[in-house]
Amino acid sequence: FESFVGAVVAACVLGAPEFGTKGVALPLYIMMIGLIVSVGCSSFIKVSKGKDGEAPGLEELLAAMRINVLLAGVLITIISLFLCVFMFEDESKFLNEIVDRNATERIGLGIPAITSLNAEGSAHLTAVPFVERNPGWRLFGCILLGLVVGILIGFVTEYFTSHTEQPTQSIAEASVFGPGPVVIQGLGMGMYSTVVPTVMVSGAILATYHIAGMYGIAIACVGMLSTLGVTMSTDAYGPVSDNAGGIAEMCELPEWVRDTTDALDALGNTTAATGKGFANGSAVLSAVSTLTAFARVAEIEEVDMLSPLVVVGVLIGAMLPFLFSAMTMLSVNKAAKEMMHEVRRQFTECPDILKDDGPAPDYARCIAISCQSSLREMLMPGVLAVSSPLVIGFL
Numbered sequence: 001f002e003s004f005v006g007a008v009v010a011a012c013v014l015g016a017p018e019f020g021t022k023g024v025a026l027p028l029y030i031m032m033i034g035l036i037v038s039v040g041c042s043s044f045i046k047v048s049k050g051k052d053g054e055a056p057g058l059e060e061l062l063a064a065m066r067i068n069v070l071l072a073g074v075l076i077t078i079i080s081l082f083l084c085v086f087m088f089e090d091e092s093k094f095l096n097e098i099v100d101r102n103a104t105e106r107i108g109l110g111i112p113a114i115t116s117l118n119a120e121g122s123a124h125l126t127a128v129p130f131v132e133r134n135p136g137w138r139l140f141g142c143i144l145l146g147l148v149v150g151i152l153i154g155f156v157t158e159y160f161t162s163h164t165e166q167p168t169q170s171i172a173e174a175s176v177f178g179p180g181p182v183v184i185q186g187l188g189m190g191m192y193s194t195v196v197p198t199v200m201v202s203g204a205i206l207a208t209y210h211i212a213g214m215y216g217i218a219i220a221c222v223g224m225l226s227t228l229g230v231t232m233s234t235d236a237y238g239p240v241s242d243n244a245g246g247i248a249e250m251c252e253l254p255e256w257v258r259d260t261t262d263a264l265d266a267l268g269n270t271t272a273a274t275g276k277g278f279a280n281g282s283a284v285l286s287a288v289s290t291l292t293a294f295a296r297v298a299e300i301e302e303v304d305m306l307s308p309l310v311v312v313g314v315l316i317g318a319m320l321p322f323l324f325s326a327m328t329m330l331s332v333n334k335a336a337k338e339m340m341h342e343v344r345r346q347f348t349e350c351p352d353i354l355k356d357d358g359p360a361p362d363y364a365r366c367i368a369i370s371c372q373s374s375l376r377e378m379l380m381p382g383v384l385a386v387s388s389p390l391v392i393g394f395l
Contacts, residue, residue, distance in 0.1 A: 004031065004225040007282070010289035011218035013297060018215050019135070022087050027222045030143065033079050034072075038229025041072040061267040062158065069154065072227045073147050080143045080223065088136035135212070142208045142216040143223030146285065149204045150224035150278055153197045154231070157277030160193040162270045167193070197277060201284050218289035224282045231278045241268035313392060320388055324381050331377030338369050 008027045015023025045068050160167045167189045174185040208216035245261035294300075303310060342365055352358035 004222075004228050004282075004286075006290050007218060007221040007225055007286040010286070010293040011215065011222050013293035014215045014218050014289065017296075018213075019088065023215065026084070026087060026139065027219060029083055030076075030080060030219070030222050030226050033083070034076055034226030035229050037072050037075045037079070038227060038233075041068050041075070041230060042233065044068060044071060061263060062162065062270065065267075065271060066155075069151060069227060069230050072230050073151055076223075076226050077144055077147060080226075081140050084136035084140040084143070086136070088139065138212045138216065139219055142212050142220040143226075145204055145208055145211075146220030146223035147226065149200050149220075150227065150231075150281060152200055153281040154274045154278050156196045157193070157274045158270055160189060161273040163266055193277075197281050201281050205285065205288060214289065214292045217285060218293070221282060221285035221289055224285060231275050237268050237271050239268070239272075241265050316388075316392060320384070324384055327381045327384065328378070331373070331381070335370065335373035335377060338373060339366060342366060342369055 008031050011027035012024045015026060017023075019026075045064050159165050162168060163172075171182060171185045171189060174181040204220060205217055208220040212219070241261065241264035245258070245265045248257050248261045295303075305311070346361055346365075347353060350359055353361050
């Protein structure tokens with residue numbers, strides 16, 4: 001979500017000098033359309049039965065998720081096409097950048113043309129292509145490119161994390177030789193999985209910059225994040241299905257119920273990883289556009305990478321994610337210890353809890369520990385995220 005907000009703000013800042021209010025309004029419109037389409041597409045998720053009429057397996061569940069994402073992408077593409085073309089129909093910003101303003105004439109039905117001199121010294125008129133006369137086509141191309149790259153990143157992440165595909169199966173096969181090969185195979189596959197998304201995001205940055213400059217990168221990021229409602233829901237789906245499986249097991253429900261929740265749990269693991277892969281890809285585009293917007297507002301023309309201050313800033317910035325992750329992981333560990341201590345205390349004081357006619361456990365105390373720890377332990381990581389830019393900036 002923070003990448004979406006950052007991308008929209010950066011696109012508004014970069015679009016104002018280029019296209020005025022239209023450049024500011026376009027990312028807001030794309031965000032609004034994406035959210036509405038994402039909510040509407042959630043009602044089209046239909047899961048077909050598995051083979052021989054059995055409960056749907058992972059393939060059927062993944063297919064339903066893919067259809068939802070693709071449908072949202074198609075609808076956003078169509079609406080964005082009409083929005084961009086009609087919003088920027090009368091703009092001539094791009095035309096003025098590619099022709100000499102003093103040598104622009106019109107031929108035929110008011111079609112703009114470039115006046116140039118041939119080898120003999122006589123004037124020659126060349127019609128400006130239709131796409132160049134309406135920058136909305138260029139901006140739509142950036143939005144479409146961002147959408148396609150985001151969806152492809154999701155598919156690549158799905159391939160590397162689904163237990164029906166070769167990468168995950170190779171990690172399982174490595175377990176035959178012990179825990180060490182599992183760790184090595186898992187790390188290797190995880191590192192391999194970064195290659196294709198990195199290449200795609202790099203290509204998208206270069207292509208959108210060539211098409212529409214820095215504003216093109218920002219609007220491509222907004223386009224990539226326009227399906228955020230769908231991807232965020234698939235990311236949140238993982239913990240829900242996991243808890244459903246745990247409840248089914250604790251309640252000792254029939255075996256077929258557990259089989260169904262196992263398939264949902266496996267899908268949840270894949271969708272959670274897909275959402276994170278999508279977020280990482282969009283964060284790169286968002287960071288580029290946000291840094292550009294900041295440089296423009298702060299009137300920073302260049303950054304000297306050989307400056308000691310810049311190098312120190314890069315090193316500290318690269319360290320902060322590790323510090324933030326360490327703080328959150330240790331906080332989770334601390335909260336888990338409190339929870340385990342409370343559970344052991346209840347078992348010690350009342351051994352009959354597990355009996356059918358025994359007293360009910362004190363669930364309220366466990367819930368209170370979880371809620372209080374989540375609020376208390378996230379205080380310092382939150383302060384770190386907010387204060388570190390201010391501290392480094394003043395230093």
